[in-house]
Each structure stands twice: as C-alpha cells, then as structure tokens.
Amino acid sequence: MQITSEYLERAIEQLSKLPGTGRKSAQRIAIHLLKQNDEYALKLANAIIDLKNKVTRCSVCGNVSDSDPCKICDNPKRENGQICVVEEFNDVYIIEKTNEFRGRYHVLGGVISPMDNIGPDQLRIQDLLKRVGGNEHIDEVILALNPDAEGEATSYYVNKLLIPYEVKVTRIAYGIPMGTELEFIDEATLSRAFTSRSSF
Amino acid sequence: MRITHLELLHFRNHKKNQVDWAPHLNVITGPNGAGKTSLIDAIHYLCMSRSFVSTSDMYVTYQGESYFFLKGDFTGEIRSEFEVSCTYSRGEGKKIFVNDGPLDKLSDLIGMVPVVVLSPDDKKLTLEGPAERRSFLDSFISQISVGYLRDLIDYRRIRKQRNTLLQDYRGPQNMLQMYLEPWNKQLVETGSRIIAKRYEVLENFKEYLSRDYAMISGMNLTTGLEYQTFCEASADPKAIEEQYYKELEATFEKEVEREQTLTGPHRDEIIFYLDDFELRRFGSQGQHRLFALSLKLAQLHYYSDELDDLPIFMLDDVFGDLDLHKTGILLKALQEHSGQTFITSANPVPFEDFVTFDGNRNKFYSVVDGQITERDR
Ligand SMILES: [Zn+2]
Numbered sequence: 001m002q003i004t005s006e007y008l009e010r011a012i013e014q015l016s017k018l019p020g021t022g023r024k025s026a027q028r029i030a031i032h033l034l035k036q037n038d039e040y041a042l043k044l045a046n047a048i049i050d051l052k053n054k055v056t057r058c059s060v061c062g063n064v065s066d067s068d069p070c071k072i073c074d075n076p077k078r079e080n081g082q083i084c085v086v087e088e089f090n091d092v093y094i095i096e097k098t099n100e101f102r103g104r105y106h107v108l109g110g111v112i113s114p115m116d117n118i119g120p121d122q123l124r125i126q127d128l129l130k131r132v133g134g135n136e137h138i139d140e141v142i143l144a145l146n147p148d149a150e151g152e153a154t155s156y157y158v159n160k161l162l163i164p165y166e167v168k169v170t171r172i173a174y175g176i177p178m179g180t181e182l183e184f185i186d187e188a189t190l191s192r193a194f195t196s197r198s199s200f
Numbered sequence: 201m202r203i204t205h206l207e208l209l210h211f212r213n214h215k216k217n218q219v220d221w222a223p224h225l226n227v228i229t230g231p232n233g234a235g236k237t238s239l240i241d242a243i244h245y246l247c248m249s250r251s252f253v254s255t256s257d258m259y260v261t262y263q264g265e266s267y268f269f270l271k272g273d274f275t276g277e278i279r280s281e282f283e284v285s286c287t288y289s290r291g292e293g294k295k296i297f298v299n300d301g302p303l304d305k306l307s308d309l310i311g312m313v314p315v316v317v318l319s320p321d322d323k324k325l326t327l328e329g330p331a332e333r334r335s336f337l338d339s340f341i342s343q344i345s346v347g348y349l350r351d352l353i354d355y356r357r358i359r360k361q362r363n364t365l366l367q368d369y370r371g372p373q374n375m376l377q378m379y380l381e382p383w384n385k386q387l388v389e390t391g392s393r394i395i396a397k398r399y400e401v402l403e404n405f406k407e408y409l410s411r412d413y414a415m416i417s418g419m420n421l422t423t424g425l426e427y428q429t430f431c432e433a434s435a436d437p438k439a440i441e442e443q444y445y446k447e448l449e450a451t452f453e454k455e456v457e458r459e460q461t462l463t464g465p466h467r468d469e470i471i472f473y474l475d476d477f478e479l480r481r482f483g484s485q486g487q488h489r490l491f492a493l494s495l496k497l498a499q500l501h502y503y504s505d506e507l508d509d510l511p512i513f514m515l516d517d518v519f520g521d522l523d524l525h526k527t528g529i530l531l532k533a534l535q536e537h538s539g540q541t542f543i544t545s546a547n548p549v550p551f552e553d554f555v556t557f558d559g560n561r562n563k564f565y566s567v568v569d570g571q572i573t574e575r576d577r
Contacts, residue, residue, distance in 0.1 A: 112382065113361065114361050114362075114368065115361055115364045117368075119379065120379070149354055149358050149386060153383055153386065156382035156385055157381075157382045160381070160382075
C-alpha cells in the first residue's frame with residue numbers, strides 16, 4: 001500500500017481514537033471532512049479547542065460549566081434547600097432534562113470502588129459536607145446514584161457522614177421503567193419496586 | 201420446553217450441520233469423537249450460554265475457524281415458539297439473541313430454557329471438594345430463580361471489592377472498619393438471601409433425592425443431605441442477617457490478617473450421606489455414580505414440579521456404565537417423564553428393547569465423522 005497523504009493518514013489515526021469509532025468509520029469521517037468547505041473545518045476545529053480550553057468545572061457543585069460558579073449554582077431560583085448528589089456530570093444533564101428537580105446538584109466525580117483504587121478521599125464528599133454545613137441552608141440531600149454495588153456503598157457512606165448534620169437524606173425510588181410490562185421485569189427489580197412503593 | 205430444530209456452524213467437530221429433534225426421546229449413538237456430545241453441548245449453549253464440557257469458547261470453535269454460530273427453535277407449553285441464537289468470534293466475543301434481539305447480559309438467558317445435564321464428570325460432585333457442590337447448587341437454583349442469580353452476581357462483586365480493601369488498605373484499623381461498613385451491609389444482605397434460598401431449596405430437594413436414589417438403586421438405603429453454613433440456616437434472610445453481622449465482627453481481626461472475606465455462602469458445604477455414612481469418605485465407585493445420577497434425576501423432577509415448562513434433560517455417555525437392569529429402570533423413568541430428553545452413547549446399549557423409535561415421538565440418530573443420520577427402526 002502507498003500512502004498518498006500523510007495528513008489524511010494522521011487525521012484518520014486521531015479520529016479512530018474516538019469512542020465507538022473503528023478505523024473504517026474514521027476513514028469515512030476523514031473523507032467526509034475533506035469534502036467540506038474551509039469554514040466548516042475551522043468551526044469544528046475551534047469547537048474542539050474551546051471544549052478543551054473554555055469548559056471548566058464549577059467549584060461549588062463540580063458540574064461542567066463555562067463559568068464558575070455554574071449557571072445552576074448562580075441562579076437564586078434554584079436555591080430551594082435541596083441538593084441532589086450524582087456520580088458524574090452527565091447525570092445532571094439527564095435529570096435536568098426531566099424538569100422535575102428545582103434544587104442544586106453535587107457531582108461526586110465517581111463512586112467508591114476499591115478495585116479501581118477509588119476511595120472516599122478521591123471523591124468530592126468533603127466538599128458536599130462543607131456545603132451542607134455552610135450557608136446554603138440545605139435541608140434535604142437527595143442521593144441519586146446507580147443502584148449497583150458501588151453506588152449502594154457510596155450512598156451508605158455519604159448518608160453516614162451526613163448524620164451529624166441533622167439534614168434529611170432521601171434517595172430516588174427504585175422503580176419499573178415506564179412502558180415496561182410487568183412480566184418482563186426481573187424479580188430483583190420488582191421486589192425493590194415493591195419495597196419502595198408509594199401511595200396512589 | 202423443547203428444541204425442535206438446531207443449526208450449527210463451525211461448532212466443535214461440526215463444520216455445518218442441522219438436525220430436527222423429536223419432542224420426547226432422542227438417542228444419539230456413534231463412535232467416540234464423532235460429534236455426539238457436540239450436538240447436545242450446542243443445545244446447552246442455547247440454554248446456559250456456555251459449554252458443559254469445555255471452559256473456553258475458543259476451544260469449541262471448529263479448528264482453523266475464528267467464529268461459531270448456533271441457532272435453535274424452541275417451543276414451550278406457556279411460551280410459544282421462539283428462537284435462540286449464539287455467536288462467538290475471537291474479536292467480538294460471545295453474544296446471545298432471542299428472536300433476533302440481543303441480550304444485554306449473557307446471564308439474562310439463564311432460566312429461559314431450563315436444562316439438566318448428567319455427564320461422566322458428575323462423579324466429581326460427590327468425590328471432590330465443596331466448590332463442585334456449590335457450583336451444582338448455584339446452577340440448580342439460578343435456573344428457577346432470577347433473583348438468586350442476580351444476588352450471586354452481586355455477591356461475587358461485593359466480595360471482590362471487600363477483599364481488595366482488605367488486601368490494599370494500609371492505615372489505622374478503625375478507619376478500615378469504617379471503609380468496610382458499606383460493603384458489609386451489602387455482603388450481609390445479599391449473602392443472607394443466598395443462604396436462605398439455598399436452605400429452602402435443599403429442604404425440599406431432600407425428598408426428591410431419596411425417592412430417586414431408591415428408584416434407581418433398587419435398594420433400601422436412606423440418602424441424607426446436610427447443608428452447612430457459618431450459622432444456623434433458615435429460610436428467612438432476616439434471621440441470618442443478625443448472625444452474619446455478629447460473625448463479621450468476631451472474625452474482623454482474622455480477616456485483616458488473612459486479607460480476605462472469611463464469612464459467607466462462598467464457603468458453604470453440602471454433605472451427602474448414605475445410611476448415615478458420609479458418601480464422600482465411604483462411598484464405593486458404584487455408589488458415587490448412582491448418587492450423581494439420582495442428583496440429576498431429582499433435579500429434573502424438582503424442576504418439573506416447580507416450573508410451568510418441563511426442562512430439557514441430557515444424559516451424556518452414562519449408559520455404558522449401567523447394567524441392563526438399571527438401564528431398564530432409567531429408560532422407564534425417562535419415558536414416564538413427558539419432557540424432552542437427549543441421550544448420547546458410544547457403547548451399544550439395547551435401547552430398542554425398552555423404547556419404540558417411531559421416528560416421530562422418539563428418534564434414533566447415528567453420528568459418524570460429523571455426519572448425522574436418522575436411523576429407521
Ligand atoms: Zn455549580
């Protein structure tokens with residue numbers, strides 16, 4: 001094989017490092033980009049540079065943001081005494097889309113997992129305690145971590161550290177996905193849904 | 201549940217093959233290495249997502265090929281017709297599809313088509329260490345309880361996390377105790393549910409076992425089964441939890457020293473008895489063989505009572521070891537069982553003396569060099 005363009009080859013190499021992108025799709029993308037006009041290429045390149053240089057982390061909640069504090073932490077309307085604790089910033093995005101929650105967030109940046117060398121000190125748990133004990137007037141902490149072993153361990157640990165603060169600690173309910181028929185739900189999910197059932 | 205049609209591509213010594221199965225008894229004969237076991241192992245893949253012979257998916261791929269594909273058409277009393285397929289390739293690994301829809305986890309397949317297998321390897325069940333018996337029990341219960349399987353998977357993960365903490369932690373012990381606490385809670389909850397379920401199933405299973413041992417041995421020996429765990433077992437997980445926490449506390453120092461989790465269902469044991477004598481220590485070769493056969497027959501009968509759909513039963517190369525009298529008893533029992541059964545045999549066994557192979561309800565196949573032919577009888 002004769003490589004006719006070192007630049008094309010380099011672009012394919014970089015693109016194929018993207019998640020879910022194999023060498024074949026990287027080639028397709030590179031050839032597509034090559035056919036676009038200069039303006040589009042420049043926009044794309046700038047978007048990537050800005051993503052890296054201008055997106056930062058909110059020093060209050062740990063969410064990704066263009067400003068510090070982020071728009072949610074800076075919004076007085078979101079000061080309703082509730083903090084929703086999530087694992088990663090994409091969880092904020094998912095909850096925000098529902099428009100259900102009007103309080104603020106706290107992004108832990110992961111969950112406790114000794115196998116991955118992540119202990120409580122690697123997470124933003126101390127920051128959470130500082131917020132709860134600070135002047136944000138927090139009266140409820142909602143734990144919204146995944147119901148797997150690591151999420152459970154983290155919820156347990158955070159809840160325990162919050163006891164001295166005498167703040168209400170709740171967790172999101174385990175339930176049955178909407179539009180799912182009962183017969184397709186496994187026993188474990190169903191039994192959890194039963195124990196955390198609510199009145200009609 | 202029955203399998204009506206099977207297709208194999210690059211599986212063990214079958215390059216490309218397909219078979220239509222009889223709804224009741226399927227006897228497969230042929231010389232050793234001809235591909236008899238491969239056929240029922242293929243069905244096992246479609247029930248349990250793995251081989252009952254080999255531990256590796258790569259080893260069951262046809263020599264010189266990089267992938268295999270299996271497809272089975274199933275039909276049941278409750279669930280009507282559906283299709284299960286399994287693909288494996290060296291690059292992409294293994295995937296299971298049910299009616300063309302991919303399963304998220306391989307474990308989602310377990311229990312869909314319940315299966316009971318008896319193979320010469322099953323002597324290990326009563327001869328070797330407790331791990332063999334735990335794995336028999338886990339596979340047994342997982343097929344009838346999704347919740348149990350989920351607890352097993354969770355328990356394994358929780359224990360691994362906990363062991364890592366015990367191995368890697370360097371610091372004051374009271375801090376370690378605090379770090380362990382969230383894992384302890386989950387270990388105790390899932391572990392207690394596993395023990396309670398094991399206890400409950402084994403209590404019911406005892407009766408099945410003694411009935412089937414008496415039937416197949418024709419002797420008046422009483423079978424016994426004792427489930428041993430770290431505490432007094434019970435069918436109520438809450439009753440176990442309390443003892444579990446106490447035991448964790450009592451063994452904390454020892455766990456720190458040994459750097460691993462020392463209490464829980466991963467150390468359970470089942471002791472089998474024949475007339476008050478421990479089988480593992482005093483049983484003869486013949487008794488071990490008959491006991492393994494009774495365990496699997498009892499599993500079959502237990503499932504048949506417990507589940508809406510009858511399990512598929514596979515007997516791999518076990519008839520050669522039985523005398524004519526026992527062959528007769530077993531074949532009679534299999535004909536009384538209305539589910540689907542697969543029998544492989546290298547030795548010439550006079551199946552015709554006991555079974556009518558009409559080519560409809562019961563079929564007789566011979567396999568030579570990977571070629572399958574249905575024999576007219
Ligand atoms: Zn913020």
